[in-house]
Amino acid sequence: MSSQSVPLTTLAELPDGDSRGFEVEGWRAKVIIVRKGTRLFGWRDLCPHYAGGTSMAWRRDAYLNGARTHLACHAHGAWFDIETGVCVQGACLGKRLTRVPLRIDEEGGVHLDRTPREDKA
Numbered sequence: 001m002s003s004q005s006v007p008l009t010t011l012a013e014l015p016d017g018d019s020r021g022f023e024v025e026g027w028r029a030k031v032i033i034v035r036k037g038t039r040l041f042g043w044r045d046l047c048p049h050y051a052g053g054t055s056m057a058w059r060r061d062a063y064l065n066g067a068r069t070h071l072a073c074h075a076h077g078a079w080f081d082i083e084t085g086v087c088v089q090g091a092c093l094g095k096r097l098t099r100v101p102l103r104i105d106e107e108g109g110v111h112l113d114r115t116p117r118e119d120k121a
């Protein structure tokens, strides 16, 4: 299977400790990126509380809780570990978000690495 790389943003546009959501052509849910220092964590914007997933932000790019310690689904208040995607509090305890593969190039460009099969969700 061949892979594709989709440019999403740059490190310069991702403030440390913050989150952003990105539309990806052909995907119904956004990709969430959270930056922690030099590390990035990428997740589908699909809360696992309900089958099929629900968008989690209450407004644009608002994916974190107030203290910015966890990803938060604002529909029913579930919290997720930023690094593992596991729900640690709330309605879907123990379930996890779907990770997306990210790549940072030499110029600081941030890319989604994907395969065609992943385009369906």
Ligand code: FES
Pocket (backbone or CB within 6 Å): 047, 048, 049, 050, 054, 073, 074, 075, 076, 077, 078, 090, 091, 092
């Ligand atoms: S839809 Fe996310 S906690 Fe209910």
